[in-house]
Amino acid sequence: MEQEKNKTFIDKIWDLFASVKFAIIIFALISLTSVVGTILEQRAEPAKNIQILTRIFGESLAPTLYNIFDKTGFMDMYHSWWFLTLLILFSANIVICSIDRLPRIWKMIREPISPLTEEHLEKVSIKRELVVKGKPDTVKDFVTGAIKGAGFNYNESKEEKGYQFYSQKGSFTRLGVYITHVSILLILIGALIGIFFGFKGFLPLPEGMSSSVALLHTNSLTRTEEHEKERILDAIWTSSGSISSSSATLGMDENTLKAKMHKYGIQPLGFTIRCDDFDVYFYGNSDMPKEYKSWLTVIDGTKEVLKKTIAVNDPLSYKGVTFYQSSYGMMPNAQGKFILRITPKFGAPEIKQLNLGERFVIPGTTMEGTIRDFSPALSFDKQGRPITYTEMMNNPALFIDFKEGGKGKYSGWILKRHPTTAKLPEGHSVEFIDLWGVQYTGLQVRKDPGVWIVYLGCIVMSMGLFIAFFMSHRKLWVRIAEEKNNTKVIIGATTNKNRAAFEGKINKMITLLSKRDAETGSAGRRKVDG
Amino acid sequence: MDSSFFFGISTMAYILAMIIYITYLASGKKEIGIAATTVTIIGFISHTLAIGMRWKEFYDLSGMGFLRSVPLTNLYESMIFFVWCLILGYLIIEFKYKNRSFGAFVTPIAGLALAFIDLSGMSKEIQPLLPALQSNWLLAHVMMSFIAYAAFSLSFSTGLIYLILTTERKTESAYIFWTFTLGIFVTLFFLMGIDFFTFRVAVKPEVFIKSYMFRASFFNPSMVVKILSWIAMIAIIVIVWRYGSVLKMVMDKFGISAETLDEITYKSIAVGFPVFTLGGLIFGAIWADQAWGTYWSWDPKETWSLITWFVYAFYLHSRMVRGWRGKKVAIVAVTGFVVAMFTYIGVNLLLSGLHSYGDIK
Ligand code: HEM
Numbered sequence: 001m002e003q004e005k006n007k008t009f010i011d012k013i014w015d016l017f018a019s020v021k022f023a024i025i026i027f028a029l030i031s032l033t034s035v036v037g038t039i040l041e042q043r044a045e046p047a048k049n050i051q052i053l054t055r056i057f058g059e060s061l062a063p064t065l066y067n068i069f070d071k072t073g074f075m076d077m078y079h080s081w082w083f084l085t086l087l088i089l090f091s092a093n094i095v096i097c098s099i100d101r102l103p104r105i106w107k108m109i110r111e112p113i114s115p116l117t118e119e120h121l122e123k124v125s126i127k128r129e130l131v132v133k134g135k136p137d138t139v140k141d142f143v144t145g146a147i148k149g150a151g152f153n154y155n156e157s158k159e160e161k162g163y164q165f166y167s168q169k170g171s172f173t174r175l176g177v178y179i180t181h182v183s184i185l186l187i188l189i190g191a192l193i194g195i196f197f198g199f200k201g202f203l204p205l206p207e208g209m210s211s212s213v214a215l216l217h218t219n220s221l222t223r224t225e226e227h228e229k230e231r232i233l234d235a236i237w238t239s240s241g242s243i244s245s246s247s248a249t250l251g252m253d254e255n256t257l258k259a260k261m262h263k264y265g266i267q268p269l270g271f272t273i274r275c276d277d278f279d280v281y282f283y284g285n286s287d288m289p290k291e292y293k294s295w296l297t298v299i300d301g302t303k304e305v306l307k308k309t310i311a312v313n314d315p316l317s318y319k320g321v322t323f324y325q326s327s328y329g330m331m332p333n334a335q336g337k338f339i340l341r342i343t344p345k346f347g348a349p350e351i352k353q354l355n356l357g358e359r360f361v362i363p364g365t366t367m368e369g370t371i372r373d374f375s376p377a378l379s380f381d382k383q384g385r386p387i388t389y390t391e392m393m394n395n396p397a398l399f400i401d402f403k404e405g406g407k408g409k410y411s412g413w414i415l416k417r418h419p420t421t422a423k424l425p426e427g428h429s430v431e432f433i434d435l436w437g438v439q440y441t442g443l444q445v446r447k448d449p450g451v452w453i454v455y456l457g458c459i460v461m462s463m464g465l466f467i468a469f470f471m472s473h474r475k476l477w478v479r480i481a482e483e484k485n486n487t488k489v490i491i492g493a494t495t496n497k498n499r500a501a502f503e504g505k506i507n508k509m510i511t512l513l514s515k516r517d518a519e520t521g522s523a524g525r526r527k528v529d530g
Numbered sequence: 531m532d533s534s535f536f537f538g539i540s541t542m543a544y545i546l547a548m549i550i551y552i553t554y555l556a557s558g559k560k561e562i563g564i565a566a567t568t569v570t571i572i573g574f575i576s577h578t579l580a581i582g583m584r585w586k587e588f589y590d591l592s593g594m595g596f597l598r599s600v601p602l603t604n605l606y607e608s609m610i611f612f613v614w615c616l617i618l619g620y621l622i623i624e625f626k627y628k629n630r631s632f633g634a635f636v637t638p639i640a641g642l643a644l645a646f647i648d649l650s651g652m653s654k655e656i657q658p659l660l661p662a663l664q665s666n667w668l669l670a671h672v673m674m675s676f677i678a679y680a681a682f683s684l685s686f687s688t689g690l691i692y693l694i695l696t697t698e699r700k701t702e703s704a705y706i707f708w709t710f711t712l713g714i715f716v717t718l719f720f721l722m723g724i725d726f727f728t729f730r731v732a733v734k735p736e737v738f739i740k741s742y743m744f745r746a747s748f749f750n751p752s753m754v755v756k757i758l759s760w761i762a763m764i765a766i767i768v769i770v771w772r773y774g775s776v777l778k779m780v781m782d783k784f785g786i787s788a789e790t791l792d793e794i795t796y797k798s799i800a801v802g803f804p805v806f807t808l809g810g811l812i813f814g815a816i817w818a819d820q821a822w823g824t825y826w827s828w829d830p831k832e833t834w835s836l837i838t839w840f841v842y843a844f845y846l847h848s849r850m851v852r853g854w855r856g857k858k859v860a861i862v863a864v865t866g867f868v869v870a871m872f873t874y875i876g877v878n879l880l881l882s883g884l885h886s887y888g889d890i891k
Contacts, residue, residue, distance in 0.1 A: 030840060461807065
């Protein structure tokens, strides 16, 4: 009590941060505020959250509540100052609590084990006794054998009536908790590095186009700003990423341009990425996507340095920037090229790039085809009329008119996903390979130098948790003492975790000893008999 | 014979085991106890076979790698795996603690859950995987999450029984807590049954689970029905509160000591917590990182996993604060599982998110 009073303010703060009670309060605060953050949609349009609040609290309360939540930062709460404060308090709590306890724990770890007096041995939590035949010096060997069998290296001390063996294992496992706590800090540090030195952006990249920038999330822009952003992007794309030539085209000095780029979330990559092709694959005849693929090329300076086909779960990385397949879509008003592979019955295949309405000849024949119509997603209605069921390229098809020697012959649909439609009655084949240049691939672009620290933290945390929960600090004392020409064996043990498992081990030792005792006992009798 | 045949056998075995366990508790004859365990094990073996067969069926159909074909990709399969983990966890406890009383609680949960999965007609079709789900991390992530959920559900039951056994007065906060929790559980179970019989025939299972849960009660367009549902819930809670002592008397008969219950609660969480950390949070983060380029995006499912994690961290640490042994920590353990269940089902049901997995957009 006296000491309590003499504590300085700093001491009190320290004690607060070193206490588990404070940790429990922080756990509760982070959890409860996070619940609110999952109910309100984060970074959403105001209307959306007003609607959510109306649903829960009714029309009359919703606007007031919205204002309160908006003012207190709940609409983007995981980036708000107070949530950050909670995380900082949490980190401080872990650090101070660990520093506070570590000296004591360290002492426990370093402290060598020593033999126990009789009274102390009476008091340990796990205790077993048995009496075996023979004097301590004769039973000594198989007692120590049993200790070794249980996995302990022992020390030995001579006592008045016999010996004491003592040993400990896994003292370092007391650090498991602290390893776990440190790992949380590692993860938070890694996350901070990612926030400050990395970026997270998006890049819609049409087939055949390249870009040297990615687009970041920005606050909403006014119409004129939006317009200026478009102009800057245009200049950068046409100059293939050169800041100096873009600033010349735009009539802006380079520093202004850089500042504007920063404001509009235009993030230079340091190299150029090109989309050579994009394709979706479906399961069987269904519209269920099986795979999205983009064929990407990285151009650094003027050289193509890397080519990779990416898919969901299989990104491309270059110079710390990673490109993830995230979405796709159709370019509005884009003019693509139809790519056909034409194989005459007797002859080699030929690849052709054609426009709508264009004609082609099947090599070595007088047959010619004209592309009359295109559907991105062909299907037929009940009357058998062709319809397009979506604007996405779910089932691209070409309607081709065939003529021979100037006379109409037949016409029909050739479907990309159904190669059998490519066969003509004469044995030629006209395959629809792709419509190229109308789709864009949606790439998620990320640079995160902290991610390795986060992963390291995860590994450390797994190890720490494993040690904390599945390993224990075990101590073992075995005392053998003469008692009426026999030997009394006393086993004492303590453990900080998983007591049942350790007790099982000690019971095994006991069984082993009593079995050996029975065997030697009968052997001894035989000797007497002989 | 296909996988559903074996699922049928396990369902029946678990329900039969429940009857035998109860007979065992009533009679106290050891042979009956052994019979109960045997039937449970038969059910478990058949359950294991069924999962294995379904895995093989999916593998043959999908043409993907063996690991990618793990049958854990929709609600149906994940619930079956959950029940499997639950029974496994129970059997381990039975052998370790040499106490069978607990089987009378676990087998009915397993049997009813399997029967419910079967009746609700939750999509049993083997569906191909969306691109984002085609990852080996998925196997590790989902499988370990469910092992953790099963461990948490064990700690929930032991925690709840602990509270039932140790509370005496009706005004005690721990008593109010458990009767309230149990009352809500009973109500939700009951109301879901009503939804099931009202709407299930009309709509597809996925649509049912997503849009029709509680449509016959809390989410009914009619104000009268809404108010009646709330009144019904309050009534059920009050009844459980009033007659909770009856439950305590029944539990007392089973002869499980409060210390054993406290220990099993801690042990289950001590297994569930690391498994959940590694499988649920870390592997989930790695998977998200591979698929979307962000290991953490604060979407509702992720945030709720984190909340679950914090509640269990709360549990582990609260045991260290003096005076928090016993009832208080049991309350935290029970709360933890309620939160975990919300993470598993509630988020998909009530909140939308990035990976509301189990339904196809
Ligand atoms: C979410 C973050 C945290 C996690 C995952 C975590 C994890 C753990 C684990 C697994 C244990 C071992 C528990 C057991 O054996 O039953 C533990 C013990 C402990 N934790 Fe934490 N912890 C966290 C935050 C904190 C904080 C903020 C404090 C600050 C006061 C703290 C203080 C302690 C203490 C004092 C112990 C007991 C150490 C001992 O037994 O020697 N923990 N923690």
